[in-house]
Amino acid sequence: MLQITHPTSLSKIRYQAKKRGFRVLRDGCGCFSLINVKVEPPRPLIGVDHVPLWVIEQVISTPLPEPKPRRKRMARLAEPAPIIEEAHAQACHGQAAFRQLIELLQARGGAS
Secondary structure, rough: OOOOOOOOHHHHHHHHHHHHEEOOOOOOOOOOOEOOOOOOOOOOOOOOEEEOOOOHHHHHHHHOOOOOOOOOOOOOOOOOOHHHHHHHHHHHHHHHHHHHHHHHHHHHHHOO
């Protein structure tokens, strides 16, 4: 558990909380709440509602986890043209087969 050796002023705690996307609110009984303003509607964090100031100081001064590494780009294929030509050839073959089917149906319809 993180040990706080010297208490920080309320203004510094509020400044640190603002940098992390939180607000520190004082309630009527002398306790504090840590409000998450990144969500809509803003609401207190679980376990940090109506607690003493030293608890909020511990939560805010805890280091954040390291950000995830950026994804690396994938290598591209050297020659994508043959793939496109094959797809075009298949499409042309499909069109030709469709035309043959229509011609057969027309020939059947006209012969009867």
